[in-house]
Amino acid sequence: MKAIVHKYEMDNIDTDVIIPGPYLKIMDPDELAKHAMEGLDKDFVGKVNRGDFVVAGENFGCGSSREHAPIALKHAGITAVLALSFARIFYRNSVDGAHLLPIEIDRDAYENISDKDQLEVDINKGEVNNLTKNKIYKMKPFPELIRKIIDVGGLLNYTP
Amino acid sequence: MTITEKILARASGNDKVSSGDVIFANVDKVMLHDVSGPGVMTIFNDLEKKGRKIEKIWDPSRVWVSEDHFVPSVDKLAAQNIVLVQNFVKKFGIEKHFKYGLGQYGICHTLSHEEALVLPGEVYVGGDSHTNTTGAIGAFATGMGHTDVAYVLLNGKIWFRVPETILFKMEGNIPDYLMAKDVILNIIADHGTDIGNYKTIQFNGSAISNMPMDERFTLTNMTTEAGAKNGIIEPDQTTIDYVNERSNATFTPVFGDSDAEFTDVHTYDVEKMEPIVAKPFSPANRAIVRELGSIPIDKAYIGSCTGAKYTDLVEAAKIIKGNKVKARTEVLPAAQSIYRRALKDGLISIFMDAGAVVGPPTCGACCGAHMGVLAKDEVCVSTTNRNFPGRMGHIGSKTYLASPKVVAASAITGVITDPRDVR
Numbered sequence: 001m002k003a004i005v006h007k008y009e010m011d012n013i014d015t016d017v018i019i020p021g022p023y024l025k026i027m028d029p030d031e032l033a034k035h036a037m038e039g040l041d042k043d044f045v046g047k048v049n050r051g052d053f054v055v056a057g058e059n060f061g062c063g064s065s066r067e068h069a070p071i072a073l074k075h076a077g078i079t080a081v082l083a084l085s086f087a088r089i090f091y092r093n094s095v096d097g098a099h100l101l102p103i104e105i106d107r108d109a110y111e112n113i114s115d116k117d118q119l120e121v122d123i124n125k126g127e128v129n130n131l132t133k134n135k136i137y138k139m140k141p142f143p144e145l146i147r148k149i150i151d152v153g154g155l156l157n158y159t160p
Numbered sequence: 161m162t163i164t165e166k167i168l169a170r171a172s173g174n175d176k177v178s179s180g181d182v183i184f185a186n187v188d189k190v191m192l193h194d195v196s197g198p199g200v201m202t203i204f205n206d207l208e209k210k211g212r213k214i215e216k217i218w219d220p221s222r223v224w225v226s227e228d229h230f231v232p233s234v235d236k237l238a239a240q241n242i243v244l245v246q247n248f249v250k251k252f253g254i255e256k257h258f259k260y261g262l263g264q265y266g267i268c269h270t271l272s273h274e275e276a277l278v279l280p281g282e283v284y285v286g287g288d289s290h291t292n293t294t295g296a297i298g299a300f301a302t303g304m305g306h307t308d309v310a311y312v313l314l315n316g317k318i319w320f321r322v323p324e325t326i327l328f329k330m331e332g333n334i335p336d337y338l339m340a341k342d343v344i345l346n347i348i349a350d351h352g353t354d355i356g357n358y359k360t361i362q363f364n365g366s367a368i369s370n371m372p373m374d375e376r377f378t379l380t381n382m383t384t385e386a387g388a389k390n391g392i393i394e395p396d397q398t399t400i401d402y403v404n405e406r407s408n409a410t411f412t413p414v415f416g417d418s419d420a421e422f423t424d425v426h427t428y429d430v431e432k433m434e435p436i437v438a439k440p441f442s443p444a445n446r447a448i449v450r451e452l453g454s455i456p457i458d459k460a461y462i463g464s465c466t467g468a469k470y471t472d473l474v475e476a477a478k479i480i481k482g483n484k485v486k487a488r489t490e491v492l493p494a495a496q497s498i499y500r501r502a503l504k505d506g507l508i509s510i511f512m513d514a515g516a517v518v519g520p521p522t523c524g525a526c527c528g529a530h531m532g533v534l535a536k537d538e539v540c541v542s543t544t545n546r547n548f549p550g551r552m553g554h555i556g557s558k559t560y561l562a563s564p565k566v567v568a569a570s571a572i573t574g575v576i577t578d579p580r581d582v583r
Contacts, residue, residue: 012353012442016548021527024195025230025237027202039550059354062387063548064527065289067199067305088358088389089289093305145182145319155311155319156207160184 001079001122002131003051006044007115013040013056014063015090019072021064032068033075048077053121055113056083060102061090070099080121082128082139084110095146098154103128109137123150162325162420163394164360167300170414171283179324179423188282190312193226193268194238196287197245199306200313217252218316224256224277225249226268229523231260234530266495266521269293269465272301273377274495276407280395281414285312290465290545292384296376297403298395298413303384323389324423325360330367332431337579339475340375341467341543341563343367343430344382345438349446351426356388359423362416363393367430373402374471381466382545385443435578437541438561441549449566449578458538460485460571461552462564463492463519464526467543470498472564476543477507479568479579480514486574489516490532496521516571528552534559541570 017039019032026032037044054073060083061069070093073081080101081094094102103121105113109128113119117132121139128137142150152158161169161176169177171185192200204214217223225245230238249257256277258265264275268286271277272294278284280298284291287309294301304318312318328347334340348355355361361383368376376393383391393399395413403411437452439445462468462476473493480489491511493499499521502508508518524531526544534540534553540560542552547559560576569577 014546014548016528016546016551020550021529024527024529025198025234025241027198027241039548039555059357059387062353063289063546065287065291065303065305066195067307085354085357087354087387089303089305092308096311097305097307143182143321155307156203156314160319 001051002118002120003053003079004049005053005055005113005115005117005119006048007055007113008040009057011057012059012062015061015066015069016063018061018069019066024066024068029071029075032072036072036076045076050077051079052077053119054078054081055110056081057110058084060086062087065089067093067097070094070097074099095149096155101150104140105137112137161417162360162362162422163298163414163416164300164325164362164390164392165322166414166416167281167283168320168322177322179322181322182319183322184317184319185283186317187285187312188222189278189284190223190309191226191268191272191286191288191291192309193228193288194231194241194245195229196306196309197225197248198241200287200310201244201248203307203310217313220253220255223254223313224258225254226258226271227260227265228267228521229527230529231522232520264496266498267465267523269381270469270494270498273297273373274406274497276403276409279403279407279409279411280399281412285309285318289384290381292388292391293377293381293465295390295392296373296380297399298393300390300392302390321358323358323360325362326356327422327425328361328363329425329427330363330365330430331427332367332429333370334367334430337435337565338430338433339563339565340371340378342433342436344379345436345443345446345561346433348382348386348444349438351386353385353442353444354387356383356386359388361386361388361391368393369396372471373398374469377469378466382443385545435563435566437566437576438547440547440558440560443546443561449576452576455539455560455576456574457487457541457570457576459534459540460487460489460567461525461532461540461542461544462567463490463494464523464544465494466545467564468492468494468498470501472543473498473502473507476564476568477510479565479582480516480572481510483514483572485515485571487571489514489571490519490525491516492519492525492531493521514572525552541567541576543567
């Protein structure tokens with residue numbers, strides 16, 4: 001996966017800003033995608049290209065259990081969110097629903113990555129390659145079960 | 161083992177589990193509503209398109225469905241979702257369907273305890289983040305998204321990473337100007353909105369023993385705002401009586417072992433606390449009401465699973481009684497049964513005599529969906545649980561989270577007010 005970063009240098013980006021409450025009655029993913037990150041950045045949808053990454057701080061996706069949040073991001077074009085940490089339900093939803101990859105990075109990587117950097121993410125190597133800055137960061141490895149669920153394309157395809 | 165570990169050990173068929181273990185546990189109860197429900201149905205439809213015929217679900221008797229977020233239906237799309245929910249319930253033979261306008265209905269988390277749908281010792285998964293609420297009866301209750309709920313409906317089990325437990329020992333008697341809301345907002349302010357991430361938050365201590373169940377639910381409800389996987393309180397006589405008043409079902413209360421391990425133990429003296437608010441835009445953004453200065457409000461809101469239980473209405477009514485509200489005040493009881501009881505006991509008259517509007521149970525305004533959302537620059541003091549940007553309406557509106565006592569005192573003065581200052 002090789003694409004551009006959209007960096008939000010803040011902690012606690014909540015699901016209310018990722019996809020505001022009034023849109024929760026929408027089930028069409030492409031319709032949801034039109035409102036991705038609406039509470040934080042009105043220009044988000046216009047500047048994301050298919051495959052891009054979001055980079056953010058601690059506790060990304062906190063708040064409600066709405067799976068609409070990773071669905072809206074995915075259909076807006078995002079394939080992975082790289083953050084210092086994730087709120088647990090957002091993490092589960094992203095993996096179990098096979099919407100996007102929640103990748104935990106360390107603070108050095110977080111501070112080094114700039115908005116619009118080009119990254120290459122390789123979950124097999126466990127590496128994030130910053131092609132713009134010519135730097136390689138380690139990602140936190142996925143726990144065993146999480147990796148298995150990712151590999152089969154979501155929890156509904158997984159047999160314990 | 162802690163109570164949470166013991167419940168998960170039983171549900172996963174293990175003699176013992178420890179924090180960090182990844183297990184598949186059998187689920188005792190599962191809930192979906194008018195937001196997570198249509199999500200589940202989308203997944204079922206997708207599976208059927210791929211050739212998997214879904215003619216039955218794991219156990220309809222363990223499933224219950226509420227209509228709460230967009231009811232009374234806010235528009236055509238919401239109305240259509242209610243039809244989807246209705247068809248789903250019928251197709252799979254789910255009998256516990258709390259339909260608005262057809263008897264008892266209300267906010268899912270309130271129904272979970274009002275109707276004793278979940279019993280002490282059970283594993284309960286809900287398609288909503290505030291499912292943590294129900295942990296106050298001594299169950300393992302946790303919120304998930306609609307993929308996980310769909311998985312439970314098909315398989316009757318789900319994976320968990322057994323959480324570490326943080327224990328909050330709450331000592332003392334809660335003074336009459338404080339409520340559980342002040343207690344949990346203080347905890348979140350002291351420890352942050354992610355202290356509980358992937359963990360259990362458990363409460364005990366004399367302050368908890370003296371608390372009625374409605375107040376305990378406020379504590380576990382807002383463990384979600386501390387990021388917790390679940391909030392839990394071990395059952396005592398208050399719990400047992402509460403459940404038995406509402407259900408004939410038999411259950412086995414679970415208690416932690418005396419040598420249970422906690423990753424952290426924090427002790428509080430609740431008598432030293434002051435009435436507080438969480439200022440915009442985080443539940444952790446604490447201010448003591450008396451140190452806040454003059455904050456005029458446009459609206460006082462008494463609603464939601466957090467702040468419109470029967471006890472919340474009683475406490476608000478005590479302060480509002482005989483006064484006129486000076487800011488727009490909206491009271492939405494959390495369930496039809498609570499509304500009826502409040503009507504019978506004269507609380508609704510107190511609110512209406514004061515000039516407040518009383519509306520039907522709904523999550524509506526709490527999540528900015530409908531039934532009283534905020535305009536740009538409007539300021540609201542609210543008994544709800546979140547004050548993120550745009551949570552209750554316009555992105556430029558501001559919500560202060562507070563106890564029903566603070567909200568009631570503010571309603572009759574028009575500025576955010578300590579309940580001690582309106583006596």
